[in-house]
Amino acid sequence: MEEAVAEDTHVKVIVFQLGDEEYALDVEMVQSIEKLQAITRIPGVEAYIKGVMNLRGIITPVIDLRSRFGMESKSYDGATRILVIHKNGDDIGFIVDEANDVLDIPISSIEPTPEVVGGVADEYLRGVVKVNDRLFTLLHVDKVLERQANKTNQKRK
Amino acid sequence: MSQSEYLGVFIDESEEHLQAINDNLLQLEKQPDDMTIVGEIFRSAHTLKGMGATMGFEDLAHLTHNMENVLDLIRQEQLDVTTDVMDIVFEAVDYLEEIIVDIANGGDGKQDVQAVTQHLEALQGKNLLPSKEGAAAAEASSTSEEKTPAEGIFDEYEWTVLVQSKEQGYHAFRIVVELDEKTMLKAARVFMVFEVLEQAGDVMKSTPPADELEDEKFETSFEVVLVTTVEADDIKQQIRNVSEVDSVTVDAIETGQPDKPASPAQNQTRGTETLAKPNQKEKAPSPQKKSELNKTIRVNIDRLDVLMNLFEELVIDRGRLEQIASELNNNALNETVERMSRVSGDLQEIILNMRMMPVEQVFNRFPRMVRSLSKELGKKVTLEISGAETELDRTIIDEIGDPLVHLIRNSMDHGIESPAQRQSAGKPEQGTVELRAYHSGNHVFIEIEDDGAGIDKDKVIHKALTNHVVTEEEIQQMTDQQIYGLLFSSGFSTAEEITDVSGRGVGLDVVLSTFESLGGVVTVDSELGKGTLFSIQLPLTLSIIDVMLVHVGEETYAVPLTAIIETAIVHKGDVYSAHNQKVIDFRGKVVPIIFLHDIFGVDFQDQDTDYYSLVIINKGEKVAGLVVDSLIGQYDIVLKSLGNYLTNVFAISGATILGDGQVALIVDTNALIR
Secondary structure, three states, X not given: OHHHHHHOOEEEEEEEEEOOEEEEEEHHHEEEEEEOOOOEOOOOOOOOEEEEEEEOOEEEEEEEHHHHOOOOOOOOOOOOEEEEXXXXXXXXXXXXXXXXXXXXXXXXXXXXXXXXXXXXXXXXXXXXXXXXXXXXXXXXXXXXXXXXXXXXXXXXX | XXXXXXXHHHHHHHHHHHHHHHHHHHHHHHOOOOHHHHHHHHHHHHHHHHHHHXXXXXXXXXXXXXXXXXHHHHHOOOOOOOHHHHHHHHHHHHHHHHHHHHHHOOOXXXXXXXXXXXXXXXXXXXXXXXXXXXXXXXXHHHOOOOOOOHHHHOOHHHHHHHHHXXXXXXXXXXXXXXXXXXXXXXXXXXXXXXXXHHHHEXXXXXXXXXXXXXXOOOXXXXXXXXXXXXXXXXXXXXXXXXXXXXXXXXXXXXXXOOOOOOHHHOOHHHHHHHHHHHHHHHHOOHHHHHHHHOOXXXXXXXXXXXHHHHHHHHXXXXXXXXXXHHHHOOHHHHHHHHHHHHHHHHHHHHHHHHOXXXXXXXXXXXXXXXXHHHHHHOOOEEEEEEOOOOEEEHHHHHHHHXXXXXXXXHHXXXXXXXXXXXXXXXXXXXXXXXXEEEEEOOEEEEEEEEOOOOOOHHHHHHHHHHOOOOOHHHHHHOOHHHHHHHHHOOOOOOXXXXXXXXXXXXXXXXXXXXXXXXXXXXXXXXXXXXEEEEEEEEXXXXXXXXXXXXXXXXXXXXXXXXXXXEEEEEEXXXXXXXXXXXXXXXXXXXXXXEEHHHHHOOOOOOOOOOEEEEEEEEEOOEEEEEEEOEEEEEEEEEOEOOOOOOOOOOOEEEEEEXXXXXXXXXXOHHHHOO
């Protein structure tokens, strides 16, 4: 992932909406974008893990990113999407408000994260991108997936 | 041609060859005179050596080379098959196994093989008869010489074989192959030539010897003696087709028949030996044999998983289609859907069967183990294996090896008595351990039975009491089988002396938990003085299990049928409280009940009924009742893992996809009963 960014002068990202902010994920990491579907709750796990869904025969855990970042929850609607991330041989779904765009962004436009952006603790962020008039934040997927990190997050809340 | 591409194949094949060597060595030990077996071993070792050298694993090649030399001596009857010899050869095989394991784990296959090599060399040195050395020298010198009368380069034995083959209508040719001077990969060309020759017949010998040829220790020409039914011109033509071969000369070898009266007239031992040989020769042309073996292909298990996943998708769509068809009520559609259901049912069975492997995979390492262990323990033990062809799911096969090793060791260590004890007990000195596998219903049983001392019940009770595994009262309630079962509780060992083999008291409980994690059940039966029987019941496959689907609130959970004793409905008035625990009186026993709503945090609206629906589950002897809202029914489901992200979810062992595409979680009943 780190290499993928460094390789070229541009990086392709998927831009999605969470609350008022736009976020981005390296397109290489995203396996597919799915419409919301039935999710089976898993008892006894962190609240942000919504459960598992059946993604073409594979049991896929689903994380609500709003809840993960301690943002105010919002009921799912027609625009809600699940970004399926492929990481270490596993598929994991991220529930986002909306998937907006696929963009080529110049690597030079990635800036280090300011202290706190849109309420998301900076530990989950890899940088901020400004293209034209749009500002969006690159997510740090490893950190988002770290399950222990949950506690620190809750403290910040 | 990158090496890594071939590494997988190399490892797989090496393992096969090692297994073949192991099996044949054990066979040879029983029938030391059977030279066909030596031939088989030799062939495997030779292939192994060739592969090892090609892949650049020198220690492997070096060791097999030395082993081959010893085998060669045995084959030429210059070395007898004694226990000492076998021990050293077995030791060498052990090293070879280690090397392969190391390579498989990404190592470089380096091993300190010096000690064992020396042993092997000692065998060769000690028994090397001068004639052999003379023959070797003669071979070496004859390369450059003009063709000497044929006898000159053959020792007596080879000559006999030649004469014999001739009598049976084979031709014997001396073939001189001259390679192009500029040939880069001489060994490769040699290999190709040999391949041609081996297709045509049997290469009796080559000058320089095959291993020197492989190491390219020759100039541009080499010579082989071939016994074949093919005509000289054909052979010549075929060899010429190999590129970079400059010239080929094929000369018939005159055996000067029948000036050496053929063997039947000779003495008895000679006769058997020479008779054995042609048999081997007839069997030898390997291509046909190989093609029989190669009717299987290797498929990565991941691919089978993908296939399975895709197929399940299909099954879900099939379910929907069936639904739609029944709504539309169109005959043609109904028929098609019905047909499709049938076909996909068959397909499912085939896919599941592809994951099945014979338990032989696990069993075939035991004869070796029993052999060395009986030496170690100073006991005489025969291992009898039956049902090795019984098939089990690959995932189970992978897991049961170690616990079975432990059980067999246990039987040999604690079960079988020493020869002296056996004699005084009026038993044959030779103890027997039987290893059986067989199908029964939806299960596979693996049994280990010994005819040893049996389990001393009183000793077990005494030990269990001193170790506080059970209380006096509990003992009173227990059947003999249950008492024997105490052997599997942790911190238990009845061996008076602690041996290397077993008796550390940490073993059998691990064995039990491994089998239990596979959904297996272990039972023990024993008769004092007669022997002990360990019986392991395993599910046929882990990927498909029988479950009871239940509703808990709005959610659907699956309870494995293997854990369920029965289902029941009890009146709320029949539930009592004891130690803050709700219990019921179930068939005369006090059974705790567990509310799945609480365990899984499901919103629970107390329904207006006066009854609880219960699923009575057990773990070993312990029983509990699970309170659910309703029972849906019994289903065959495909077990799926929750993946690496969701680990250690309490009381959930996995998930499955239901007919409507929804995911249902599988309850881990073992976690619910403490």
